[in-house]
Amino acid sequence: MMSKRQKRMAAVAALVVGLALTAVFGFTAFRKNMMYFYTPTDILDHQVADDARLRLGGLVMVGSVKRGDGLQVDFTLSDCEKSLPVRYDGILPDLFKEGQGIVATGTMQNGVFVADEVLAKHDENYMPPELAKSLKTADGKHSCAPFKSATGVSPAPRSQAVSSSSAPRSALRAREGTVGRADGDVKGGVIVGRDAVVPS
Amino acid sequence: MSAEFWEMGGYAVYVWGSFAAALIIYVWNVVAPRRRRRAILGSLLETDE
Amino acid sequence: MNWTWFHRLASPPSFFRFAERFAPWFGGLGLLLLLVAWYGGLVLAPADYQQKDAFRIIYVHVPAAAVSLSLYIAMAVCGAITLIWRMKLAECVLVAIAPVGASFTALALLTGMLWGKPMWGAYWVWDARLTAELVLLFLYLGVVGLNGAFDDPRTAARACGLLAIVGAVNVPIVHYSVVWWNSLHQGSTILKFGKPNISASMAWPLYAGLLGTYLWCGYAVLRRAQNELLLRERGTRWVREMGTELAGTADVC
Numbered sequence: 001m002m003s004k005r006q007k008r009m010a011a012v013a014a015l016v017v018g019l020a021l022t023a024v025f026g027f028t029a030f031r032k033n034m035m036y037f038y039t040p041t042d043i044l045d046h047q048v049a050d051d052a053r054l055r056l057g058g059l060v061m062v063g064s065v066k067r068g069d070g071l072q073v074d075f076t077l078s079d080c081e082k083s084l085p086v087r088y089d090g091i092l093p094d095l096f097k098e099g100q101g102i103v104a105t106g107t108m109q110n111g112v113f114v115a116d117e118v119l120a121k122h123d124e125n126y127m128p129p130e131l132a133k134s135l136k137t138a139d140g141k142h143s144c145a146p147f148k149s150a151t152g153v154s155p156a157p158r159s160q161a162v163s164s165s166s167a168p169r170s171a172l173r174a175r176e177g178t179v180g181r182a183d184g185d186v187k188g189g190v191i192v193g194r195d196a197v198v199p200s
Numbered sequence: 201m202s203a204e205f206w207e208m209g210g211y212a213v214y215v216w217g218s219f220a221a222a223l224i225i226y227v228w229n230v231v232a233p234r235r236r237r238r239a240i241l242g243s244l245l246e247t248d249e
Numbered sequence: 250m251n252w253t254w255f256h257r258l259a260s261p262p263s264f265f266r267f268a269e270r271f272a273p274w275f276g277g278l279g280l281l282l283l284l285v286a287w288y289g290g291l292v293l294a295p296a297d298y299q300q301k302d303a304f305r306i307i308y309v310h311v312p313a314a315a316v317s318l319s320l321y322i323a324m325a326v327c328g329a330i331t332l333i334w335r336m337k338l339a340e341c342v343l344v345a346i347a348p349v350g351a352s353f354t355a356l357a358l359l360t361g362m363l364w365g366k367p368m369w370g371a372y373w374v375w376d377a378r379l380t381a382e383l384v385l386l387f388l389y390l391g392v393v394g395l396n397g398a399f400d401d402p403r404t405a406a407r408a409c410g411l412l413a414i415v416g417a418v419n420v421p422i423v424h425y426s427v428v429w430w431n432s433l434h435q436g437s438t439i440l441k442f443g444k445p446n447i448s449a450s451m452a453w454p455l456y457a458g459l460l461g462t463y464l465w466c467g468y469a470v471l472r473r474a475q476n477e478l479l480l481r482e483r484g485t486r487w488v489r490e491m492g493t494e495l496a497g498t499a500d501v502c
Binding site for chain 1 (some may be wrong): 373
Protein backbone atom coordinates (compact mmCIF):
# COMPACT_ATOMS: atom_id res chain seq x y z
CA MET A 1 0.00 0.00 0.00
CA MET A 2 1.44 3.32 -1.04
CA SER A 3 1.40 6.31 1.23
CA LYS A 4 -0.12 9.56 -0.02
CA ARG A 5 3.34 10.98 -0.58
CA GLN A 6 4.45 7.97 -2.58
CA LYS A 7 1.34 8.28 -4.72
CA ARG A 8 2.15 11.90 -5.45
CA MET A 9 5.72 10.91 -6.23
CA ALA A 10 4.49 8.31 -8.69
CA ALA A 11 2.12 10.83 -10.26
CA VAL A 12 4.90 13.37 -10.79
CA ALA A 13 7.23 10.67 -12.17
CA ALA A 14 4.52 9.48 -14.55
CA LEU A 15 3.93 13.07 -15.68
CA VAL A 16 7.62 13.61 -16.41
CA VAL A 17 8.02 10.29 -18.24
CA GLY A 18 4.83 10.84 -20.23
CA LEU A 19 5.90 14.32 -21.29
CA ALA A 20 9.38 13.15 -22.25
CA LEU A 21 7.97 10.31 -24.37
CA THR A 22 5.46 12.61 -26.02
CA ALA A 23 8.22 15.06 -26.86
CA VAL A 24 10.53 12.36 -28.23
CA PHE A 25 7.84 10.81 -30.43
CA GLY A 26 6.46 14.16 -31.50
CA PHE A 27 9.79 15.62 -32.49
CA THR A 28 10.93 12.43 -34.19
CA ALA A 29 7.79 12.46 -36.30
CA PHE A 30 8.04 16.14 -37.14
CA ARG A 31 11.83 16.38 -37.41
CA LYS A 32 11.59 17.59 -41.01
CA ASN A 33 9.29 20.44 -39.97
CA MET A 34 11.64 21.59 -37.24
CA MET A 35 14.37 22.28 -39.74
CA TYR A 36 14.94 25.96 -40.35
CA PHE A 37 16.38 25.28 -43.80
CA TYR A 38 17.04 22.54 -46.33
CA THR A 39 20.41 21.66 -47.79
CA PRO A 40 21.27 21.49 -51.51
CA THR A 41 21.20 17.69 -51.16
CA ASP A 42 17.63 17.80 -49.85
CA ILE A 43 16.47 19.95 -52.74
CA LEU A 44 18.30 18.06 -55.50
CA ASP A 45 17.15 14.67 -54.21
CA HIS A 46 13.51 15.71 -54.08
CA GLN A 47 11.15 17.27 -56.54
CA VAL A 48 10.55 20.87 -55.49
CA ALA A 49 7.68 22.85 -56.97
CA ASP A 50 8.79 25.98 -58.82
CA ASP A 51 6.73 28.34 -56.68
CA ALA A 52 7.46 26.69 -53.32
CA ARG A 53 9.12 29.18 -50.98
CA LEU A 54 11.81 27.54 -48.93
CA ARG A 55 15.07 28.20 -47.17
CA LEU A 56 18.37 26.84 -48.40
CA GLY A 57 21.43 26.59 -46.17
CA GLY A 58 25.04 25.82 -47.01
CA LEU A 59 28.51 27.20 -47.54
CA VAL A 60 29.29 29.74 -50.24
CA MET A 61 31.73 27.95 -52.52
CA VAL A 62 35.09 29.59 -52.93
CA GLY A 63 35.52 31.18 -56.33
CA SER A 64 31.82 31.03 -57.13
CA VAL A 65 30.78 34.59 -56.21
CA LYS A 66 30.07 36.74 -59.28
CA ARG A 67 28.78 40.29 -58.89
CA GLY A 68 26.36 41.47 -61.55
CA ASP A 69 24.56 44.75 -62.24
CA GLY A 70 23.75 46.75 -59.13
CA LEU A 71 23.35 44.56 -56.11
CA GLN A 72 22.84 41.33 -58.02
CA VAL A 73 25.12 38.51 -57.01
CA ASP A 74 25.44 34.90 -58.17
CA PHE A 75 27.12 32.19 -56.16
CA THR A 76 27.07 28.46 -55.52
CA LEU A 77 25.89 27.01 -52.22
CA SER A 78 27.26 23.64 -51.07
CA ASP A 79 26.71 21.23 -48.19
CA CYS A 80 29.88 19.24 -49.02
CA GLU A 81 27.71 16.73 -50.87
CA LYS A 82 25.88 18.63 -53.55
CA SER A 83 25.65 22.23 -54.64
CA LEU A 84 23.11 24.62 -56.10
CA PRO A 85 23.51 27.92 -57.96
CA VAL A 86 21.92 30.85 -56.12
CA ARG A 87 20.94 34.28 -57.45
CA TYR A 88 20.23 37.17 -55.11
CA ASP A 89 19.46 40.83 -55.63
CA GLY A 90 19.82 42.78 -52.40
CA ILE A 91 22.02 43.78 -49.51
CA LEU A 92 24.25 41.01 -48.20
CA PRO A 93 25.04 40.65 -44.47
CA ASP A 94 28.43 41.91 -43.23
CA LEU A 95 29.71 38.38 -42.78
CA PHE A 96 28.96 37.26 -46.35
CA LYS A 97 32.06 36.00 -48.05
CA GLU A 98 33.34 32.92 -49.84
CA GLY A 99 33.44 29.94 -47.51
CA GLN A 100 30.82 31.50 -45.22
CA GLY A 101 27.73 29.60 -44.13
CA ILE A 102 24.51 31.30 -45.20
CA VAL A 103 20.77 30.68 -45.25
CA ALA A 104 18.87 31.99 -48.26
CA THR A 105 15.08 32.27 -48.63
CA GLY A 106 13.50 32.01 -52.07
CA THR A 107 12.23 29.70 -54.79
CA MET A 108 13.70 27.22 -57.28
CA GLN A 109 13.46 28.57 -60.82
CA ASN A 110 14.84 26.40 -63.65
CA GLY A 111 17.50 24.82 -61.48
CA VAL A 112 18.58 28.12 -59.94
CA PHE A 113 17.64 29.12 -56.40
CA VAL A 114 16.40 32.70 -56.64
CA ALA A 115 16.69 34.25 -53.18
CA ASP A 116 15.03 37.36 -51.79
CA GLU A 117 16.74 37.18 -48.40
CA VAL A 118 20.23 36.08 -47.43
CA LEU A 119 21.24 35.65 -43.77
CA ALA A 120 24.70 34.73 -42.51
CA LYS A 121 25.06 31.59 -40.40
CA HIS A 122 28.35 32.02 -38.60
CA ASP A 123 30.05 29.28 -36.60
CA GLU A 124 30.61 29.08 -32.85
CA ASN A 125 34.40 29.55 -32.97
CA TYR A 126 35.89 32.68 -31.47
CA MET A 127 39.53 33.71 -31.80
CA PRO A 128 41.62 36.82 -32.30
CA PRO A 129 42.50 37.73 -35.91
CA GLU A 130 46.22 37.03 -35.36
CA LEU A 131 45.45 33.47 -34.34
CA ALA A 132 43.09 33.03 -37.26
CA LYS A 133 45.86 34.16 -39.61
CA SER A 134 48.46 31.86 -38.08
CA LEU A 135 46.18 28.88 -38.55
CA LYS A 136 46.85 27.89 -42.12
CA THR A 137 43.29 27.20 -43.09
CA ALA A 138 41.44 29.18 -40.46
CA ASP A 139 40.02 31.92 -42.63
CA GLY A 140 37.17 30.50 -44.59
CA LYS A 141 37.33 27.17 -42.83
CA HIS A 142 33.77 26.39 -41.96
CA SER A 143 32.30 23.07 -41.04
CA CYS A 144 29.53 21.48 -43.06
CA ALA A 145 28.27 19.73 -39.93
CA PRO A 146 25.68 22.45 -39.09
CA PHE A 147 24.02 21.84 -42.46
CA LYS A 148 22.07 18.69 -41.78
CA SER A 149 19.95 16.96 -44.34
CA ALA A 150 16.30 17.43 -43.37
CA THR A 151 15.22 14.21 -45.03
CA GLY A 152 17.71 12.30 -42.92
CA VAL A 153 18.89 10.04 -45.74
CA SER A 154 21.86 11.89 -47.08
CA PRO A 155 24.14 9.70 -49.21
CA ALA A 156 27.16 8.03 -47.65
CA PRO A 157 29.96 10.54 -47.12
CA ARG A 158 32.05 10.86 -50.23
CA SER A 159 35.72 11.61 -50.02
CA GLN A 160 35.56 14.22 -52.75
CA ALA A 161 33.01 16.94 -52.43
CA VAL A 162 31.64 19.22 -55.06
CA SER A 163 33.88 21.64 -56.83
CA SER A 164 33.11 24.91 -58.46
CA SER A 165 33.37 24.67 -62.21
CA SER A 166 34.81 28.13 -62.52
CA ALA A 167 37.55 27.68 -59.98
CA PRO A 168 38.21 24.01 -59.36
CA ARG A 169 41.51 24.57 -57.55
CA SER A 170 40.01 26.60 -54.76
CA ALA A 171 36.88 24.56 -54.41
CA LEU A 172 35.56 23.17 -51.20
CA ARG A 173 37.36 20.08 -50.15
CA ALA A 174 35.98 17.50 -47.79
CA ARG A 175 38.24 16.50 -44.96
CA GLU A 176 37.88 14.30 -41.92
CA GLY A 177 36.88 16.35 -38.87
CA THR A 178 39.59 18.65 -37.63
CA VAL A 179 37.41 21.12 -35.80
CA GLY A 180 36.09 18.13 -33.86
CA ARG A 181 32.41 18.60 -34.48
CA ALA A 182 31.22 15.97 -32.04
CA ASP A 183 27.66 17.04 -32.70
CA GLY A 184 27.96 16.17 -36.34
CA ASP A 185 27.04 12.55 -35.83
CA VAL A 186 24.18 12.99 -33.39
CA LYS A 187 21.42 11.92 -35.76
CA GLY A 188 21.33 9.44 -38.56
CA GLY A 189 21.93 10.91 -41.97
CA VAL A 190 23.87 13.87 -40.68
CA ILE A 191 27.01 14.84 -42.47
CA VAL A 192 29.67 13.72 -40.06
CA GLY A 193 32.56 15.90 -38.96
CA ARG A 194 33.85 17.29 -42.21
CA ASP A 195 35.10 20.74 -42.98
CA ALA A 196 35.06 22.78 -46.06
CA VAL A 197 38.64 23.82 -46.36
CA VAL A 198 39.92 26.72 -48.32
CA PRO A 199 43.54 26.31 -49.37
CA SER A 200 45.40 29.46 -48.51
CA MET B 201 38.63 56.05 -23.15
CA SER B 202 39.36 56.61 -26.79
CA ALA B 203 36.68 57.28 -29.38
CA GLU B 204 37.67 54.05 -31.07
CA PHE B 205 36.63 52.12 -27.98
CA TRP B 206 33.18 53.67 -27.92
CA GLU B 207 32.68 53.09 -31.64
CA MET B 208 33.11 49.31 -31.25
CA GLY B 209 34.15 48.95 -34.88
CA GLY B 210 30.85 50.38 -36.08
CA TYR B 211 28.74 48.06 -33.93
CA ALA B 212 28.34 50.59 -31.09
CA VAL B 213 24.52 50.57 -31.12
CA TYR B 214 24.32 46.79 -30.79
CA VAL B 215 27.16 46.29 -28.30
CA TRP B 216 26.28 49.21 -26.01
CA GLY B 217 22.58 48.52 -26.40
CA SER B 218 23.12 44.96 -25.17
CA PHE B 219 25.24 46.03 -22.22
CA ALA B 220 22.77 48.77 -21.28
CA ALA B 221 19.90 46.27 -21.34
CA ALA B 222 21.97 43.89 -19.21
CA LEU B 223 22.73 46.64 -16.70
CA ILE B 224 19.02 47.39 -16.32
CA ILE B 225 18.14 43.71 -15.76
CA TYR B 226 20.97 43.10 -13.29
CA VAL B 227 20.14 46.23 -11.26
CA TRP B 228 16.41 45.47 -11.28
CA ASN B 229 17.09 42.00 -9.87
CA VAL B 230 18.72 43.56 -6.80
CA VAL B 231 16.53 46.61 -6.37
CA ALA B 232 13.13 44.90 -6.75
CA PRO B 233 13.49 42.35 -3.89
CA ARG B 234 14.99 45.03 -1.61
CA ARG B 235 12.05 47.36 -2.11
CA ARG B 236 9.65 44.50 -1.53
CA ARG B 237 11.40 43.59 1.70
CA ARG B 238 11.15 47.14 2.95
CA ALA B 239 7.43 47.16 2.17
CA ILE B 240 6.88 43.79 3.87
CA LEU B 241 8.81 44.79 7.00
CA GLY B 242 6.83 48.01 7.14
CA SER B 243 3.52 46.17 6.96
CA LEU B 244 4.68 43.65 9.59
CA LEU B 245 5.44 46.43 12.04
CA GLU B 246 2.13 48.13 11.34
CA THR B 247 0.12 44.99 12.09
CA ASP B 248 2.17 44.36 15.22
CA GLU B 249 1.44 47.70 16.77
CA MET C 250 12.76 6.21 3.67
CA ASN C 251 13.12 8.71 6.47
CA TRP C 252 12.83 12.30 5.26
CA THR C 253 12.89 14.18 8.58
CA TRP C 254 16.40 15.59 7.93
CA PHE C 255 15.05 17.04 4.73
CA HIS C 256 12.26 18.83 6.54
CA ARG C 257 14.50 20.12 9.31
CA LEU C 258 16.96 21.54 6.78
CA ALA C 259 14.15 23.39 5.14
CA SER C 260 12.58 24.94 8.21
CA PRO C 261 11.65 28.55 7.36
CA PRO C 262 13.53 30.32 10.19
CA SER C 263 16.75 28.37 9.64
CA PHE C 264 16.63 29.00 5.90
CA PHE C 265 15.88 32.67 6.51
CA ARG C 266 18.94 33.02 8.73
CA PHE C 267 21.06 31.11 6.21
CA ALA C 268 19.96 33.47 3.44
CA GLU C 269 20.49 36.50 5.65
CA ARG C 270 24.09 35.44 6.22
CA PHE C 271 25.01 34.32 2.70
CA ALA C 272 23.04 36.59 0.35
CA PRO C 273 25.48 39.51 0.82
CA TRP C 274 28.35 37.20 -0.18
CA PHE C 275 26.49 36.08 -3.28
CA GLY C 276 25.80 39.68 -4.22
CA GLY C 277 29.27 40.99 -3.39
CA LEU C 278 31.21 38.23 -5.12
CA GLY C 279 28.82 38.36 -8.05
CA LEU C 280 29.33 42.09 -8.45
CA LEU C 281 33.12 41.71 -8.30
CA LEU C 282 33.13 38.95 -10.92
CA LEU C 283 30.77 40.86 -13.18
CA LEU C 284 32.91 44.00 -13.05
CA VAL C 285 35.96 41.91 -13.97
CA ALA C 286 34.01 40.12 -16.71
CA TRP C 287 32.67 43.29 -18.32
CA TYR C 288 36.02 45.05 -18.17
CA GLY C 289 37.71 41.96 -19.60
CA GLY C 290 35.07 41.50 -22.27
CA LEU C 291 34.81 45.12 -23.39
CA VAL C 292 38.42 46.28 -22.99
CA LEU C 293 40.90 43.43 -22.63
CA ALA C 294 39.54 40.73 -24.95
CA PRO C 295 40.66 41.06 -28.58
CA ALA C 296 38.10 41.54 -31.34
CA ASP C 297 36.98 38.34 -33.04
CA TYR C 298 38.53 37.35 -36.39
CA GLN C 299 35.10 36.97 -37.91
CA GLN C 300 32.62 39.08 -35.97
CA LYS C 301 35.01 41.89 -34.93
CA ASP C 302 33.73 43.91 -31.95
CA ALA C 303 30.14 42.70 -32.33
CA PHE C 304 31.14 39.38 -30.74
CA ARG C 305 31.46 41.19 -27.36
CA ILE C 306 27.69 40.80 -26.97
CA ILE C 307 28.56 37.20 -26.03
CA TYR C 308 29.57 38.47 -22.56
CA VAL C 309 26.00 39.42 -21.71
CA HIS C 310 24.11 37.04 -24.00
CA VAL C 311 25.61 33.69 -22.99
CA PRO C 312 25.44 34.18 -19.17
CA ALA C 313 21.81 35.34 -19.48
CA ALA C 314 20.90 32.36 -21.66
CA ALA C 315 22.73 29.94 -19.34
CA VAL C 316 20.95 31.08 -16.19
CA SER C 317 17.62 31.16 -18.02
CA LEU C 318 17.91 27.38 -18.47
CA SER C 319 19.54 26.60 -15.09
CA LEU C 320 16.95 28.61 -13.15
CA TYR C 321 14.16 26.80 -14.96
CA ILE C 322 15.58 23.41 -13.95
CA ALA C 323 15.83 24.64 -10.34
CA MET C 324 12.25 25.90 -10.54
CA ALA C 325 10.97 22.57 -11.87
CA VAL C 326 12.81 20.70 -9.10
CA CYS C 327 11.13 23.01 -6.55
CA GLY C 328 7.86 22.28 -8.33
CA ALA C 329 8.33 18.54 -7.84
CA ILE C 330 9.26 19.01 -4.17
CA THR C 331 6.21 21.28 -3.73
CA LEU C 332 3.86 18.72 -5.24
CA ILE C 333 5.30 15.65 -3.52
CA TRP C 334 6.39 16.89 -0.09
CA ARG C 335 4.28 20.06 0.21
CA MET C 336 7.34 21.84 1.53
CA LYS C 337 6.83 25.53 2.26
CA LEU C 338 10.42 26.49 1.49
CA ALA C 339 10.28 24.87 -1.96
CA GLU C 340 7.10 26.83 -2.68
CA CYS C 341 8.86 30.06 -1.76
CA VAL C 342 11.94 29.31 -3.87
CA LEU C 343 9.74 28.27 -6.80
CA VAL C 344 7.82 31.52 -6.69
CA ALA C 345 11.08 33.46 -6.14
CA ILE C 346 12.82 32.00 -9.19
CA ALA C 347 10.10 32.79 -11.74
CA PRO C 348 10.56 36.59 -12.06
CA VAL C 349 14.38 36.30 -11.95
CA GLY C 350 14.32 33.64 -14.66
CA ALA C 351 11.86 35.65 -16.74
CA SER C 352 14.08 38.74 -16.58
CA PHE C 353 17.20 36.87 -17.73
CA THR C 354 15.30 35.02 -20.45
CA ALA C 355 14.08 38.38 -21.73
CA LEU C 356 17.66 39.66 -21.58
CA ALA C 357 18.95 36.64 -23.51
CA LEU C 358 16.31 37.21 -26.20
CA LEU C 359 16.96 40.95 -26.39
CA THR C 360 20.75 40.70 -26.57
CA GLY C 361 20.35 37.87 -29.06
CA MET C 362 18.30 40.14 -31.29
CA LEU C 363 20.87 42.91 -30.98
CA TRP C 364 23.54 40.38 -31.95
CA GLY C 365 21.53 38.80 -34.75
CA LYS C 366 20.87 42.01 -36.65
CA PRO C 367 24.48 42.97 -37.39
CA MET C 368 25.81 39.41 -37.79
CA TRP C 369 23.01 37.30 -39.30
CA GLY C 370 21.19 40.16 -40.96
CA ALA C 371 17.92 39.79 -39.03
CA TYR C 372 16.74 40.63 -35.51
CA TRP C 373 14.54 37.57 -35.34
CA VAL C 374 14.03 34.30 -37.18
CA TRP C 375 11.69 31.47 -36.24
CA ASP C 376 14.32 28.79 -35.94
CA ALA C 377 14.13 26.08 -33.28
CA ARG C 378 16.55 27.72 -30.80
CA LEU C 379 14.95 31.17 -30.82
CA THR C 380 11.40 29.83 -30.76
CA ALA C 381 12.12 27.47 -27.85
CA GLU C 382 13.76 30.29 -25.85
CA LEU C 383 10.67 32.45 -26.46
CA VAL C 384 8.50 29.58 -25.19
CA LEU C 385 10.74 29.55 -22.09
CA LEU C 386 9.95 33.22 -21.47
CA PHE C 387 6.21 32.49 -21.76
CA LEU C 388 6.57 29.59 -19.30
CA TYR C 389 8.26 31.85 -16.75
CA LEU C 390 5.64 34.54 -17.26
CA GLY C 391 2.97 31.84 -16.98
CA VAL C 392 4.31 30.84 -13.55
CA VAL C 393 4.42 34.51 -12.44
CA GLY C 394 0.86 35.06 -13.68
CA LEU C 395 -0.50 31.81 -12.28
CA ASN C 396 0.98 32.62 -8.88
CA GLY C 397 -0.78 35.96 -8.88
CA ALA C 398 -4.11 34.47 -9.96
CA PHE C 399 -4.71 32.54 -6.72
CA ASP C 400 -5.60 34.04 -3.35
CA ASP C 401 -4.18 31.15 -1.37
CA PRO C 402 -0.39 31.08 -1.80
CA ARG C 403 -0.17 27.34 -1.16
CA THR C 404 -2.70 26.48 -3.87
CA ALA C 405 -0.93 28.95 -6.15
CA ALA C 406 2.44 27.29 -5.55
CA ARG C 407 1.03 23.85 -6.40
CA ALA C 408 -0.42 25.12 -9.67
CA CYS C 409 2.89 26.83 -10.45
CA GLY C 410 4.77 23.63 -9.62
CA LEU C 411 2.69 21.67 -12.09
CA LEU C 412 3.27 24.25 -14.84
CA ALA C 413 7.00 24.32 -14.03
CA ILE C 414 7.26 20.54 -14.37
CA VAL C 415 5.25 20.40 -17.58
CA GLY C 416 7.37 23.18 -19.07
CA ALA C 417 10.63 21.48 -18.11
CA VAL C 418 10.37 19.42 -21.29
CA ASN C 419 11.32 22.66 -23.10
CA VAL C 420 14.73 22.95 -21.41
CA PRO C 421 16.51 20.15 -23.32
CA ILE C 422 14.76 21.37 -26.46
CA VAL C 423 16.32 24.83 -26.05
CA HIS C 424 19.76 23.39 -25.36
CA TYR C 425 19.86 20.70 -28.04
CA SER C 426 17.82 22.50 -30.71
CA VAL C 427 21.01 23.52 -32.51
CA VAL C 428 22.20 19.89 -32.53
CA TRP C 429 18.98 18.11 -33.42
CA TRP C 430 17.76 20.44 -36.13
CA ASN C 431 19.00 22.91 -38.70
CA SER C 432 18.93 26.39 -37.21
CA LEU C 433 20.30 29.80 -37.99
CA HIS C 434 21.70 29.95 -34.46
CA GLN C 435 25.19 28.47 -34.17
CA GLY C 436 26.07 25.51 -31.96
CA SER C 437 27.29 25.74 -28.37
CA THR C 438 30.76 27.18 -27.81
CA ILE C 439 31.38 26.05 -24.25
CA LEU C 440 28.42 24.03 -22.93
CA LYS C 441 29.20 20.89 -24.88
CA PHE C 442 31.44 17.86 -24.84
CA GLY C 443 35.01 18.45 -25.91
CA LYS C 444 37.18 21.50 -25.99
CA PRO C 445 35.52 24.93 -26.00
CA ASN C 446 35.82 26.68 -29.36
CA ILE C 447 37.01 29.98 -27.92
CA SER C 448 40.50 31.36 -27.41
CA ALA C 449 41.67 31.68 -23.82
CA SER C 450 42.05 35.46 -24.06
CA MET C 451 38.35 35.70 -24.94
CA ALA C 452 37.16 32.85 -22.73
CA TRP C 453 38.13 34.00 -19.24
CA PRO C 454 35.82 37.05 -19.11
CA LEU C 455 33.02 34.76 -20.26
CA TYR C 456 33.65 32.30 -17.44
CA ALA C 457 33.86 35.16 -14.92
CA GLY C 458 30.60 36.54 -16.28
CA LEU C 459 28.90 33.15 -16.06
CA LEU C 460 29.94 32.62 -12.43
CA GLY C 461 29.10 36.22 -11.54
CA THR C 462 25.65 35.94 -13.10
CA TYR C 463 24.92 32.68 -11.27
CA LEU C 464 25.89 34.34 -7.96
CA TRP C 465 23.82 37.42 -8.85
CA CYS C 466 20.80 35.20 -9.51
CA GLY C 467 21.54 33.37 -6.26
CA TYR C 468 21.33 36.68 -4.44
CA ALA C 469 18.07 37.64 -6.13
CA VAL C 470 16.45 34.23 -5.49
CA LEU C 471 17.55 34.16 -1.82
CA ARG C 472 16.17 37.66 -1.20
CA ARG C 473 12.90 36.94 -2.98
CA ALA C 474 12.50 33.63 -1.15
CA GLN C 475 13.06 35.47 2.14
CA ASN C 476 10.29 37.89 1.23
CA GLU C 477 7.94 35.02 0.44
CA LEU C 478 8.77 33.36 3.77
CA LEU C 479 8.08 36.56 5.69
CA LEU C 480 4.70 36.91 3.99
CA ARG C 481 3.63 33.29 4.41
CA GLU C 482 4.80 32.97 8.00
CA ARG C 483 3.54 36.35 9.18
CA GLY C 484 2.03 36.07 12.62
CA THR C 485 4.47 33.37 13.70
CA ARG C 486 6.87 34.10 16.51
CA TRP C 487 10.04 33.90 14.43
CA VAL C 488 8.74 36.41 11.92
CA ARG C 489 7.73 38.83 14.69
CA GLU C 490 11.19 38.55 16.21
CA MET C 491 12.88 38.80 12.84
CA GLY C 492 10.68 41.76 11.93
CA THR C 493 11.75 43.86 14.87
CA GLU C 494 15.35 42.70 14.44
CA LEU C 495 15.43 43.72 10.77
CA ALA C 496 13.29 46.84 11.03
CA GLY C 497 16.22 48.88 12.31
CA THR C 498 18.45 47.76 9.46
CA ALA C 499 15.82 47.83 6.73
CA ASP C 500 17.04 51.10 5.33
CA VAL C 501 20.64 50.06 5.01
CA CYS C 502 20.43 46.46 3.78
